[in-house]
Amino acid sequence: MKVKLLLATGLCAILVALPLLGCAPKKPETVLEKIKRTGEITIGHREGSVPFGFFDEAGNWVGFSIDIGEKLVEQLKKDLGVDIKYIKKPVDPKTRIPLVANRTIDIVMGSSTHTIPREDTVDFTITFFLTGSQLIVPKGSPIRDFEDLAGKKAGAATGSTNEKALRDANTAGIINPPCEILQFAEHPQGFLALQQGKIDAYCTDGSLLAGMRQAAPNPEDWEVVGRLLTYDPYGYIVPENDSDWLDYVNAFLIHLIKSGEFYQIYDKWFGPDGKVPLPITEEYRTLLTLQSWPD
Amino acid sequence: MGGYEFDWSVLWREPYGGWMLQAIFTTIHLSLLGWAIACVFGLIVGTMRVFPSRVARVIGTAYVEIIRNIPYLVQLFMWYFMVPLLLPKNAQMWVNANVPNIPYWTAVICLGVYTASRVAEHLRAGMHSIPSDQYRAAASTGLSTFQAYRYVIIPYGIRIVIPPLTTEFLTCFKNSALAMTIGVMETTGMAYLIDSYTWHGLETTSGAMLVYIFTTTTIVLFMGWVETKISIPGMLGRVR
Numbered sequence: 112m113k114v115k116l117l118l119a120t121g122l123c124a125i126l127v128a129l130p131l132l133g134c135a136p137k138k139p140e141t142v143l144e145k146i147k148r149t150g151e152i153t154i155g156h157r158e159g160s161v162p163f164g165f166f167d168e169a170g171n172w173v174g175f176s177i178d179i180g181e182k183l184v185e186q187l188k189k190d191l192g193v194d195i196k197y198i199k200k201p202v203d204p205k206t207r208i209p210l211v212a213n214r215t216i217d218i219v220m221g222s223s224t225h226t227i228p229r230e231d232t233v234d235f236t237i238t239f240f241l242t243g244s245q246l247i248v249p250k251g252s253p254i255r256d257f258e259d260l261a262g263k264k265a266g267a268a269t270g271s272t273n274e275k276a277l278r279d280a281n282t283a284g285i286i287n288p289p290c291e292i293l294q295f296a297e298h299p300q301g302f303l304a305l306q307q308g309k310i311d312a313y314c315t316d317g318s319l320l321a322g323m324r325q326a327a328p329n330p331e332d333w334e335v336v337g338r339l340l341t342y343d344p345y346g347y348i349v350p351e352n353d354s355d356w357l358d359y360v361n362a363f364l365i366h367l368i369k370s371g372e373f374y375q376i377y378d379k380w381f382g383p384d385g386k387v388p389l390p391i392t393e394e395y396r397t398l399l400t401l402q403s404w405p406d
Numbered sequence: 407m408g409g410y411e412f413d414w415s416v417l418w419r420e421p422y423g424g425w426m427l428q429a430i431f432t433t434i435h436l437s438l439l440g441w442a443i444a445c446v447f448g449l450i451v452g453t454m455r456v457f458p459s460r461v462a463r464v465i466g467t468a469y470v471e472i473i474r475n476i477p478y479l480v481q482l483f484m485w486y487f488m489v490p491l492l493l494p495k496n497a498q499m500w501v502n503a504n505v506p507n508i509p510y511w512t513a514v515i516c517l518g519v520y521t522a523s524r525v526a527e528h529l530r531a532g533m534h535s536i537p538s539d540q541y542r543a544a545a546s547t548g549l550s551t552f553q554a555y556r557y558v559i560i561p562y563g564i565r566i567v568i569p570p571l572t573t574e575f576l577t578c579f580k581n582s583a584l585a586m587t588i589g590v591m592e593t594t595g596m597a598y599l600i601d602s603y604t605w606h607g608l609e610t611t612s613g614a615m616l617v618y619i620f621t622t623t624t625i626v627l628f629m630g631w632v633e634t635k636i637s638i639p640g641m642l643g644r645v646r
Contacts, residue, residue: 205598208605229605232411264502269589270602293509294589294599303487308502 142217142349142356147191154180155202155210155219155348159297161322162386163222163240163345172199175380176220176347179239179364182372183218186363204270208232211348218360219348222319224272234353235346236360237402239373241395243339244276245317247305247324249332254312256337260290266301266310269294273314276341298323316343322387344398365403373399416606417613426610429596430617436514436592437582441575443518448525453555455530466526473523478516479584485516486588513585521578528574532567533559565636572629576622583618593617 146152156177157164164174177199184197202210202219210216211233225235246265248254254263257280267274274294281289293310295301301313302323315323320335327333349357367373374391381389416422454466476484486509490498505511536559544554586595597614601607 204602205607208607228603231413232605269586269595270599275603291506294591294595296587296589300487307487307490308499309490309508 141353142214143191143359145214146187146195146217147193150193151196151198152184152187152218153198153200153216154183155200155207155216155221156180157203157221158201160222161319161326162380164220175240175376176222178376178379179367179373180220182367182376183220183360183363207348211350214350217349217356221347222316222345223348224316224343225346226272233351234349234357236349236357237364238344238346238398239364240318240345241392241398242316242318242343242345244273244314244337244341244343245320245335245339246312246314246337247302247320247333247335248312249305250334252311252334252336254336257285257340258287260286260312262288263290263311264293264309265290266293266295266304266313268298268301268315269296271315272341272343273316277314280340302327314340318381318387318389321389325387368399368403369406412609413604413606414609416600416604416609422600422604425591425596425600426593426613429591429593432510432590433579433582433592433617434621436510436517436585436590437579439514440517440521440582441578443515444521444525444574444578447518447522448529449560451522452526452529452533453560455526456533456559457555458551470523470526473520474527478520478581479587481520482513482516482584482588485519486512509585509589512588513582513590517578517581517585521574521581524574524577525571528567528570529563531570532563535566536562562638565633565638568629568633568636572626575625575629579622579625580618 140148156172156174158172159165160174162174163176164172167173180199181197184195188195200210200216202216202221204223207216207219207221207223208229211219222240223229223235225238229235246254246257246260253259260277260280265277267277274292277286277290277292280286281292293304295304298313298315298319301310301315304310305313313320313323317335317339324330324333324335347360349360364373377391378385380386381391417426451466451469454462455470457463457466473481490501493501501508540558540562541554544558545551549557582592583594585592586598589595591599593614597610598607600610604610
């Protein structure tokens with residue numbers, strides 16, 4: 112009886128004390144510290160964003176951002192002096208924020224546009240890719256630029272910056288009378304609708320349009336038209352308020368750009384023989400140069 | 407969740423509040439129209455399945471087995487991308503050029519047709535549960551087969567199946583969320599859209615949840631009221 116009572120009291124004491132222990136003021140562990148402690152880094156990559164992260168014909172998970180991820184892991188191994196396990200996790204536009212916010216993923220290396228509202232919940236690295244909203248239309252279509260969409264039907268991915276760009280162009284009177292915007296969950300569905308004539312043009316980032324056209328059964332039947340209606344700078348996503356980690360990744364990217372390795376990776380995916388041939392634009396090159404802070 | 411700061415104002419601040427309201431209305435009229443189609447089709451098909459005519463039974467069974475056995479998500483894709491291909495090329499072009507808001511009407515038809523197959527099954531079960539004496543009694547009073555169904559079997563059957571139909575009505579409401587996969591901006595779609603603009607998905611999804619709970623509770627209360635209203639004294643079921 113006494114033993115039982117003693118045990119019960121002890122248990123209660125432990126239960127009461129546990130939360131108190133947790134309350135001890137402690138600086139949260141930074142991502143760098145965590146990587147060093149666990150010897151693991153979890154990077155989120157896209158699965159269907161050609162050529163940033165996708166599955167090739169052989170079923171391998173490859174892409175521009177995955178190559179950069181591999182470089183990052185190499186650099187970490189060198190700087191921290193420990194062996195680091197590289198864990199790749201798939202992310203999509205719905206999951207990438209919660210997974211970074213709750214620190215399941217240390218960095219998302221995909222193809223996310225850096226916007227001000229998105230800064231509310233996470234942080235972004237420097238821009239590693241620059242593109243913008245353009246249109247893909249059937250060859251010979253009368254639509255040459257966004258103004259020509261007046262009264263027509265245009266498609267875009269739900270919640271994409273491109274869909275917002277179309278919406279804004281409608282309100283701003285750039286497209287007058289406004290076009291009807293049809294939303295699609297995924298780019299392939301939007302392209303299917305374009306093939307079926309459900310929409311007159313599909314709007315997304317120029318880089319993705321180039322990939323879409325390249326993947327079509329007859330690339331010659333389609334053309335990418337229009338000026339860059341918006342600028343979409345892509346950045347990698349890191350947890351909010353961890354400036355050690357953000358600075359580390361930024362410095363890594365800058366050194367990659369300065370050493371020229373970045374351009375080699377760019378050529379591998381966007382060069383003339385790459386998955387998505389897309390010459391580097393003047394603005395993009397200037398941006399890369401200008402944001403490469405001095406050592 | 408460390409690092410995530412809640413900002414509930416995305417649910418009402420402009421322009422998102424207005425969008426959300428619009429989306430809630432879309433959910434409501436999309437589901438109600440779908441449900442109306444489901445009730446009409448379901449009643450016809452369900453009756454066909456128990457009708458003495460063999461042809462009617464075969465058609466009714468084929469409808470139920472085909473439509474009920476294809477997932478609704480797949481059917482949405484089918485109705486949106488594949489069914490239009492059955493039309494002649496000119497008709498396709500005409501529809502694409504002249505019908506506004508095609509995704510919405512596709513979703514209404516698909517939701518109605520799909521839910522009808524399930525409603526039909528409930529009705530069939532209901533009518534099967536009516537003792538065969540009722541059929542014979544109806545026939546003995548000189549009613550034709552059609553009249554027997556119209557005045558005796560269906561009225562009894564409907565009352566028996568009200569509870570499962572309530573469930574079906576709720577499912578219809580909740581299934582309307584899948585319409586976002588073909589770009590209909592109903593409540594769930596809008597919650598995800600605002601999420602991608604603001605990256606406050608936990609708040610918008612919670613908002614959508616409340617909308618569904620509120621509307622479905624209303625349906626439950628309404629159907630309970632219908633049940634007591636049309637109940638026949640002496641029959642089993644909810645009595646006032």
